[in-house]
Amino acid sequence: MSVSETVATPEQDLFSGPDLAGHFGRYGGVFVGETLMAAVEELDQVYRKLSQDPKFWQEYDHDMKHYVGRPSPLYLAERLTAKYGGAKIILKREDLNHTGAHKINNTIGQALLAKFMGKPRIIAETGAGQHGVASATVAARLGLECHVYMGAEDVQRQAANVYRMKLLGANVIPVTSGSRTLKDALNEALRDWATNVDSTYYIIGTVAGPHPYPMLVRDFQAIIGREARAQSLEEYGKLPDALVACVGGGSNAIGLFHPFLRDSEVAMYGVEAGGDGVETGRHAAPLSAGKPGVLHGNRTYVMSDERGQIVETHSVSAGLDYPGVGPEHSWLKDIKRVNYVSVTDTEALDAFRALTRLEGIIPALESAHAIAYACKLAATMSPEQTIVVNLSGRGDKDIHTVADIDGITI
């Protein structure tokens, strides 16, 4: 990608957010304890400066190509299309990135920031373990100390990724407070950051957290959409008719969507984790069934009860099991630019099996949510139309979960 494409356009419209204080409409902003305010402001200043520096993006692009293996292919899933289309289902193969998911796009970028700021110690939170692995990976590469907070439940669910992080030299800290999942890992990481703020860079794994995180994580993930846009034009001679991506915190989705936001002919679908079904209350779909609130440093849609307490989420996919969502998604929902939908655990598992058997690609359970919705959507569209689905990660980490559900012990 050329440098000029990565610099924000000066145009002020619905899609030019965030403002200087980190707001996307009424969402976003900075809502953290005073101890962290200086660190957050410093990061904002550093990023504003570096993101205007072509050398910074040259280094990022170099790592994307030679370390991550980008660009990732755009792959037409012919047998999946034959079964479910309608429209052609095309996969953006983020699962082929080094470490097996889109998360590395962000950790490479943030590691450059940590290096520039001279921080010797990085911390991260992780749900499915993909962001933890991607953080441990860049830490190993740069020789930084790395501590990963992970809910005790998720440590159980994602044992293989825990071991990968340990092999990479990271210290994995199981979080036993609260609901013992991703949100509690975030709380614990924020506490660590407040305690070790002088030495520590906090690599947030998604487009949430206080400003500037939702902006900078988006900028690092937008390489997905920039590539998909160029590849679509080159291979199909047109923009896609629809984009589909799963939404937990929402980083792979915003990465795919953002470079297309001003292309009004491109429809967009963010797929949340419906768990047992949104109507059952056992899900992880704040945009589908939550309301605006404040969690983990930003104002956004959250899942909370009538007292304003954050409620426990349910999803077969650890990476989507989060009660909040990036603030830019909340904004894109309110202005109706993106359609937010949900699929259930069962539908995601069916899609996981379908993609594996029809295309020889084992998707992450997170990405299987996007596949499931894309199959439904394709059936309603015509064969000349195309859908680009973000296959955000590979499913090796999930085989134990799926085997368990099938009653098989590996």
Added chain:
Amino acid sequence: MSRIDSCIAAAKAAGRKALIPYIVAGDPDGDTTVSLMHQLVQDGADIIELGMPFSDPSSDGAIIQLGAERALRNGAGLDTVFSVVRQFREQDNNTPVVLMGYLNPVETMGYQAFVEQSAKAGVDGLLLVDLPVSEAESLLALTRPRDMNVIFLVAPTTTDKRIASICEHSSGYIYYVSLKGVTGAALSDTGEIAQRVAGLRSATDLPIMVGFGIKDTASALAMAAVSDGVIVGSALVQKIGELSETAARDAGLIADSTALIASIRQALDSESA
């Protein structure tokens, strides 16, 4: 002049350092919280900070999170907080009460309802840890016309520019966070804290209270020496946690669980005498 202002002014005039205990409303239940508040006043508390329980208290340590979880398990919410303050006010119309907590329950209720109900219940001040001054205008617009103080934190990391803006928007007192970290952590270098508080003095005439990491008479004396008063939370909430394990919460047990506050009061007063 708010109730907080006159309370602190009276303490100052008497040569007393202010003592501000923090407990979680509804931990372990509302009635016990009211009894604890009256006991704390007897023990010599000047102001009471009442925690509004929240599921994700990311600026607090494990002890206060557990206190919030005990309260939430018993169904506590902002309704409990207001009812605790109302009951307390039936017998005590002098001791200022400051609500301390996180924003999401407040946003869920709505700022206007929250401020109105706080005022009606007899609350004197509000402290929302995840609401920095830069995002606080909607709240401040509602509190300014009332005798309702809004208290903000200043941390060891706070820049001079931020200090100026925080002092401009604060009322009641400034809460100086003694350490980098969360509530209940170990106190750091007292010399550095003294220096920071002295720096703050040049930016504001508001009283400065020091909190985080004060867990015994020694740390309370050290912090009171450099400030206008001290806030004691985790050490007290820890004792209340033990209280929650017993069913018979008679006056003796209530007094036992707040004994730390009585001993700190004694130590502070004998020091200033």
